[in-house]
Structures are given as structure tokens and as C-alpha cells.
Amino acid sequence: MKTSPPSNSLAARILAQDIRAAGRLMRWVDDNLPEAEAELAALYPHTGNAYFIGITGNPGAGKSTLVDALIKHLRAHNLRVGCVAIDPTSPFSGGAILGDRVRMQQHSLDRDVFIRSVATRGNLGGIARSTPAMVQILDAMGFDIIIIETIGVGQGEVDIVRLADTNVVVAVPGLGDDIQAEKAGLMEIANIFAVNKADLPGADRVVRELRTMLNLHDQKPDVATWRPPILKLSASHDQGVDALLTAILDHRAWLEEHGKKRDRERTRAEQFVRLIVKEKLEERLENASSSAEWQNTLDKLLNRTSTPHAAATELLAKIFGE
Amino acid sequence: MTENTPQTRTYRVLIGKPGLDGHDRGAKVIARALRDAGFEVIYSGLHQTPEMLVRTALQEDVDCIGLSILSGAHNTLMPEVVRLLAEENASDIFVFGGGIIPQDDIESLQQAGVRAIFTPGTSTTDVVKYLIDECAKRYA
Numbered sequence: 001m002k003t004s005p006p007s008n009s010l011a012a013r014i015l016a017q018d019i020r021a022a023g024r025l026m027r028w029v030d031d032n033l034p035e036a037e038a039e040l041a042a043l044y045p046h047t048g049n050a051y052f053i054g055i056t057g058n059p060g061a062g063k064s065t066l067v068d069a070l071i072k073h074l075r076a077h078n079l080r081v082g083c084v085a086i087d088p089t090s091p092f093s094g095g096a097i098l099g100d101r102v103r104m105q106q107h108s109l110d111r112d113v114f115i116r117s118v119a120t121r122g123n124l125g126g127i128a129r130s131t132p133a134m135v136q137i138l139d140a141m142g143f144d145i146i147i148i149e150t151i152g153v154g155q156g157e158v159d160i161v162r163l164a165d166t167n168v169v170v171a172v173p174g175l176g177d178d179i180q181a182e183k184a185g186l187m188e189i190a191n192i193f194a195v196n197k198a199d200l201p202g203a204d205r206v207v208r209e210l211r212t213m214l215n216l217h218d219q220k221p222d223v224a225t226w227r228p229p230i231l232k233l234s235a236s237h238d239q240g241v242d243a244l245l246t247a248i249l250d251h252r253a254w255l256e257e258h259g260k261k262r263d264r265e266r267t268r269a270e271q272f273v274r275l276i277v278k279e280k281l282e283e284r285l286e287n288a289s290s291s292a293e294w295q296n297t298l299d300k301l302l303n304r305t306s307t308p309h310a311a312a313t314e315l316l317a318k319i320f321g322e
Numbered sequence: 323m324t325e326n327t328p329q330t331r332t333y334r335v336l337i338g339k340p341g342l343d344g345h346d347r348g349a350k351v352i353a354r355a356l357r358d359a360g361f362e363v364i365y366s367g368l369h370q371t372p373e374m375l376v377r378t379a380l381q382e383d384v385d386c387i388g389l390s391i392l393s394g395a396h397n398t399l400m401p402e403v404v405r406l407l408a409e410e411n412a413s414d415i416f417v418f419g420g421g422i423i424p425q426d427d428i429e430s431l432q433q434a435g436v437r438a439i440f441t442p443g444t445s446t447t448d449v450v451k452y453l454i455d456e457c458a459k460r461y462a
Contacts, residue, residue: 019377019380019381020380020383020410020411020412022381023380023381023382023383024383026383027334027383030332031330031331031332089362090357090358092358093357093358093359093360094332094360095332095356095357095358095359095360095361095362095363096357096362096363097353097354097357097363097365098362098363098364098365099365099367101364101365101366101367101378102365102366102367103367105366105367105370105374105378108370108374108377108378108381109371109373109374109377114381115378115381116381116382117362117364117382119332119362121332
């Protein structure tokens with residue numbers, strides 16, 4: 001079903017490697033323009049070839065520096081790399097300062113590297129609403145590897161797991177303790193632990209703590225279980241990044257060997273859909289709860305003549321147009 | 323993608339530091355002011371070439387590029403960014419500049435296609451207002 005989109009469309013230009021067109025469609029997606037949908041639909045049949053790497057970890061852990069170094073090594077293998085780097089939107093102004101590129105500018109002239117900074121625009125869960133569409137655009141352009149760098153709130157980084165094939169959790173010495181990692185659910189997310197800034201004191205302790213926690217987590221390891229390696233590295237000195245890339249490729253081979261690659265793709269496809277549905281439901285919720293009628297219901301709630309559950313039922317009926 | 327959400331655009335601006343000077347305080351003050359005004363600000367970091375900035379602008383689909391130059395090389399670097407944008411068919415992305423720029427140079431820079439120059443003493447409020455107006459024209 002690979003039909004060619006009309007030659008002047010953004011989709012056609014994107015398939016012809018037009019950087020500007022790709023940047024523009026990403027903007028349409030971010031700004032929620034209805035025109036984006038048809039362009040994305042034209043691109044979707046051309047997706048499905050990229051391998052997705054998620055990079056997450058606390059703010060200040062060195063994620064951007066690590067991505068920069070990783071891109072360099074991927075390029076040495078002649079792989080084309082797309083990257084979506086996510087930073088938080090200010091809850092006060094709706095604006096954002098997107099500074100991940102500062103650490104990645106050595107690649108800005110490389111035609112085989114495409115970096116896009118994205119603001120979360122209010123979305124929780126470590127990624128932006130527009131992330132799925134952005135990675136689809138990069139995938140359709142034929143980038144071999146797509147890196148998603150999350151905002152790294154440390155907690156609630158759930159969405160990324162469902163998008164990436166290999167998730168790298170970046171840890172550093174001196175930030176929080178093992179309980180923090182447990183709280184954040186990072187242990188379950190990680191396919192690989194990268195202990196960055198390993199030239200600083202305390203790196204070995206972080207490695208030991210992670211190892212202990214991993215042991216607690218998988219009581220009975222079997223062949224079908226991937227045991228996340230814990231790697232020490234220093235991204236800013238480009239030390240240990242080659243080993244990280246090897247571990248990523250090992251994980252990829254492991255997924256393929258155990259028939260799990262397809263599972264990941266399925267989960268990702270499902271996530272693409274779920275996120276759209278979620279968004280549309282949220283819009284309907286916003287619309288339904290902005291009516292005058294809804295204010296009356298709220299008054300009833302305040303007078304204790306209605307209950308939250310009754311009001312919710314009313315709102316749901318409205319959302320689904322009953 | 324939506325049925326009845328009004329279409330609002332979030333303006334995006336690239337704040338770039340081309341050339342050799344390492345004085346980025348001005349750039350950071352402007353970046354902060356624009357963020358507080360609701361812009362998404364992509365900050366390039368120091369020592370960028372015009373080629374790097376233009377490539378970044380295309381990937382990020384910004385509305386405009388702000389160049390902060392305190393090295394005295396504005397007469398070379400600013401028109402070069404304008405020229406490269408034209409080469410990429412991207413002249414709709416407008417360029418503005420800031421820094422220590424002699425009055426005599428401002429007119430020639432504007433003739434070379436730089437939309438506006440802000441010199442020391444300009445209030446951030448004025449810069450923000452100007453950029454909001456100029457960006458709004460792009461979507462009018």
C-alpha cells in the first residue's frame with residue numbers, strides 16, 4: 001500500500017529527504033494542525049524500518065552529552081540517526097528553553113543526522129504529545145536509528161518504554177539513593193544501565209547498588225530474561241560509549257533471537273493509537289466541561305446535592321454524545 | 323487533528339551565537355524573556371557557524387533567528403545567515419540581531435535583509451513585543 005503522495009505535498013518532500021519539509025510537518029503536529037493528519041497517513045506505510053533507543057534518567061545525568069557521543073559512534077558505523085530531544089514546557093508561560101542541542105551541535109552539518117528539540121507542552125510521562133508522530137516522520141525518512149531523549153523527571157517515565165526497543169537509563173554518582181530508583185520504576189524500564197560521569201567518586205557504589213537491586217528483581221533468571229548490563233562511562237570524555245553501543249546492539253540481537261522484536265513493534269504501534277485516542281478524549285473532556293451546564297453541576301456538587309460519581313456519569317454521557 | 327480546538331501557534335525562535343566571542347549573557351537574557359512570553363526558544367550554544375545555524379533552523383522549523391554577536395563580526399556573519407536562508411528557500415524565516423553594533427552598520431545590515439537590530443539598552447519588553455508582532459504576521 002505504498003502509494004506516492006502528491007509530489008508537492010510535505011509527505012512527498014519528506015520522502016525525498018527534504019529537511020525543511022520534515023521540520024515543518026513536525027511543527028504542524030506540535031501545533032495540532034488538522035492538515036498534519038493526511039501527511040502522516042501518507043508517510044505511515046513508509047515506516048517500520050528504524051530501531052528506537054530511549055534515553056532516560058535524572059536531569060543533569062548527562063543525557064544530551066551521552067546522546068551526542070552515541071550519535072558519533074553510530075555515525076562511525078555509517079548508520080543514519082534521527083533524534084527527538086524533549087525538554088519541559090514552563091507551566092507558567094507555556095514557553096520553553098530547549099537547550100539539548102547545545103551539546104549536539106557537532107552533528108548539525110551532517111545530512112545523515114536530524115535532531116529535533118521538542119517541548120512537552122503540558123504532557124506528563126516524560127515525552128511530548130507529538131513524539132510518536134515525530135519519530136514516524138524520521139522513520140519514513142529512512143533514519144536507521146531513532147533516539148528519544150526524555151525530559152528525565154526521574155519519575156513517571158512510563159511512555160518511553162512503550163515506544164523504544166532499547167531503553168537506556170542514565171545514572172550518575174551522587175544523585176539520590178536506591179530507593180529513588182525503585183520509586184521511579186527505573187529498574188523495570190532499563191534494558192541497559194549507563195553509569196555516566198564515572199570519573200567522579202562514587203561511581204562504583206552506584207554500580208553496586210544497581211546490581212543489588214537487579215538481583216532483588218529477578219529471582220529466577222532464565223534464558224528468556226534479558227539481564228540489563230551496568231556500564232560505567234564518561235560521555236564527555238567519550239569513554240565507554242563504544243561499549244554502550246555494543247550493549248545496545250546486543251540487546252537488539254537478543255530481541256530478534258527471542259522473537260521479541262515483533263512484540264516491541266506491536267506495543268509501539270498500539271501506543272501510537274492509544275496516545276491519539278487519549279488526546280481526543282481529553283479534548284472532548286475539555287469541551288464538555290467548559291459549558292454553562294457543567295457549571296450548574298459543579299454548583300450542585302458544592303451544595304452537596306450531587307456526588308462526584310453522579311457528575312462524572314453525566315459528563316461521560318455528554319462526552320460520548322448520549 | 324481535532325474537531326473544534328482553535329488553532330493557536332506556539333512561536334519558535336532560534337537564538338544563536340555565531341562566531342568566536344563567548345559572551346552569552348545577552349543571548350541568555352533574551353532567551354529567558356522569550357520563554358516567559360510563551361516562545362519555544364532553541365538555544366544553539368557558542369561558536370556556531372552560519373551554516374550550522376541555518377541547518378538547525380530548518381530542522382527546528384523556527385519562525386525567526388536571533389543572532390547575538392559581540393565580536394565585531396556582525397557585518398560578515400549576519401548577512402551570511404540571511405544569504406544561506408535564501409539559498410535554502412527559507413527567506414520567510416526572518417533574522418534579527420543584537421549586540422554592540424555601531425549605528426553606521428545598522429542601516430547596511432537592514433539593507434542586507436536583517437529585519438531588526440537591538441543594541442544595548444533596548445528593553446526585553448520591546449524585543450518581545452516586536453517579535454510577537456512579526457511572528458503573528460507569518461500566520462495572519
